Amino acid sequence: MSKLMPLEQAVSQFIQDGDCVYAAGFTHLIPFAVGHEIIRQRRRDLVLARATPDLIYEQMVAAGCARKIIFSYIGNPGVGSLRIVRSEIEAGRLEIEEYSHFGMISRLQAGATGLPFIPMNPTAALDLERANPRYRRVVDPYGGGEVVVLPPLNPDVAIVHVQRADRDGNAHIWGIIGEQKEAAFASRRVIITAEEIVDEDIIRADPNRTMIPGFLVSAVCHVPFCAHPSYTQGYYDRDNAFYLTWDQITESPEQTRAYLDEWVYGVDDRAQYWEKLGAECHDRLKVEPRLSKPINYGEY
Amino acid sequence: MSKLMPLEQAVSQFIQDGDCVYAAGFTHLIPFAVGHEIIRQRRRDLVLARATPDLIYEQMVAAGCARKIIFSYIGNPGVGSLRIVRSEIEAGRLEIEEYSHFGMISRLQAGATGLPFIPMNPTAALDLERANPRYRRVVDPYGGGEVVVLPPLNPDVAIVHVQRADRDGNAHIWGIIGEQKEAAFASRRVIITAEEIVDEDIIRADPNRTMIPGFLVSAVCHVPFCAHPSYTQGYYDRDNAFYLTWDQITESPEQTRAYLDEWVYGVDDRAQYWEKLGAECHDRLKVEPRLSKPINYGEY
């Protein structure tokens, strides 16, 4: 059953004001084009969950989409801080819910597997457990020690960018696979964006590569270059220069607004955005092929 | 660091009398050649853990290697019962520790992830929980309901058959991936048998396909056709005829002994066993290729 639709329609139909959104991807495959479409459609009061809010949530926070963030690391990876997220928190204008990476991902794992809570070994660093009442403790019924536990995270919508998907939403992902699978299984609705929409035969030629089954998926959108300035393994490089530039842009609210006006509100969609980035950028992010060897499943 | 050695040496060096052994593989990749080598080396008092003991453990039980089995389904898949295992249990000569599939695999998951226990939702079927004291209950600290919990399973040795591994033990597996990864991470030692020993470049050309990292591995053995009468996806078919024949063989202890004498004690190694199976069998189990498409990791 084809779920193929334009991204504009998917966002309008499946993301509502007040929703808890999980835009998946640890550094890799971050679905920036969806963030920008959410900004253009002026969603409000979103709860933005991601291990690393990264520039995608910083832009959504700057555009006024968010009421709260759920996270485990609010930095600009390899560069420094997320200035806007940081100042909004310091000003008390953005609600936070904070975990370590393992705590955050464990909540998704519990959500994905249908458990009411998930145990972790204690870490002896108690301040975050004290600061966030969702952290609790349970006695190990075998040894008498304790484990730290967290409840499931079940977002309203997961947004997952993939290398290739068929029209039903069955998706192949490779490279860093972060928490895409867990986010998809944990969430009530799933929006897939893909660099390529392929015939189901391509998916079925390598079923061990499929991370998300189509029956979970609400919408499949064909969005090449969706992840820029993040990257898609094998398709284009991470735009490290932009991550550095963003640090300068966010030095002033005016510059930030100007960026959003020009690059988000000022374009209709990702195709226009990519076009606008220009040939120099396209060249810089181009990737030479490095192919895996095919494997033999056998004709049975 | 190469860990390549003959299977005979790996079994002699890494499997001791009394060990808890987990020969991994759900129907697929069952390491029969290792079971036979253990029988030849006359190991005793083993605790044999596997979701489905299958013919491999039945043969080891028949040969007197086992003190106890840990399992979740003791049948000859698609055929009927495991006559010897069943009669040894009925006669009180074989200790058992029983789970459901999910309970069994959950114990491995806890063992692999370093947790003191793992929760599962209750099933309302209480008799197995009552029969096996390792099943316990813990109150959900969020909702007030209960979860069923099990402690980790940490075998002394995991035996994992794979399509291809490099000399360090980094292994690619595809097709049904059952519980190989969990068994390897849960166990104190890991023996890898492989249809092919490949250069590490083959492994590194597709890192998302690697399920077991070499640093966990004690020994890597090159054992083509290790899995017969089970199968290796893409390499040879399951010998369904033998699964039916075994049901007849085990109708009498004499026939069973004769089988072990001829096919286990009577051969030196898997190469001889495969040779002895003969051309008709080789032909019958041959598989025509059905290849995946290569994927592009990109040259970064």
Add this chain to the structure above:
Amino acid sequence: MEYTASELMTVNAARLLRDGDVVFVGVGLPNLACNLARRTHAPNLLMIYEAGVVGARPNRLPLSIGDPTLVSGSTLVCSMYEIFSLYLQRGNVDVGFLGGAQIDRYGNINATVIGDYDQPKVRLPGSGGSMEIAAWANRCYIITPHQKRRFPQRVDFRTSGGFLDGKHQRLESGVRGGGPQAVVTDLGILEPDTSGKMILTACHPGVDG
């Protein structure tokens, strides 16, 4: 038209499936029933095998639940922990099929042992996936030949729970699935009444109800 009892059961089981159902399939009759449904009234039926295979398109009839023909050309293959947790425990499975040596009037099933657990008269294969399938699939169907010895008042061991000692007990237990919706036998179909008791609701042609 001539047909065997087993063919009739297969057709009756297939009719219970709805288009779009996600089905946790066992080998044998359930596998046949699913393939029949998919080729007739339920083209969007999705078959999941406990070996970790989703969307299989087998070219031949598999003997075992982990046959390689289930893998080649399927949509997705994952680990056993994943198939039981992400799919079954998470509530993504609509239909499960069950069978067993004994079934009581509330649809509780024994596949473990005849007699005492510690000193069994007959040791059966045990739960496999059925304990959790019975609990967490939205709907379960039990397929079994209609022999008297298979339908005792009380099963010797509850390998998987149906309505326990009555429908209210299953509801109170809080398990997510709806429990057994029908027992398909070679004589007819039994369905639960309001108390969860399995009542004969259809007789096959030629059977004296």
Add this chain to the structure above:
Amino acid sequence: MEYTASELMTVNAARLLRDGDVVFVGVGLPNLACNLARRTHAPNLLMIYEAGVVGARPNRLPLSIGDPTLVSGSTLVCSMYEIFSLYLQRGNVDVGFLGGAQIDRYGNINATVIGDYDQPKVRLPGSGGSMEIAAWANRCYIITPHQKRRFPQRVDFRTSGGFLDGKHQRLESGVRGGGPQAVVTDLGILEPDTSGKMILTACHPGVDG
């Protein structure tokens, strides 16, 4: 021979690594130290990145911990849940590197907040992977510039635990890792005494101890 303070720290950090160590690597200086060690005295060093990459062989210096150059040509890529559970929580990591805004004398680190948690003076990035690395890696090394404001008596927030209020407390807590084994700064190296206090044990050339 001329060198920068950062180069000196890199060399000193590299010297702490042993051949065969499995190291949970962060970007920046730890990444450089590991690559240096691997090319000199520790050819069998195995680098694991929290993004889920094992055995990376980067062709270029990665800006972020999830750079694609870490993936192409690596040995294994897995999910974040797996890297933190199968590798770190399971006890498969020998060495972790840590840094932070504040470090106290027992090697407890603050990377979360300056001032009050609910009304922060400065909001820092938070734990990321460090809370669990500090707890479960066999040995931890802290790398930081030697500035007075970074070494308060007590950190404002314990993002990751060192020896807590003394070595016995860490032992009693039951966490598996051995805690911080050294603090490497641009001035020298500090190591824990028997009580877990970090004591200057080596001064770099030209530094007045």
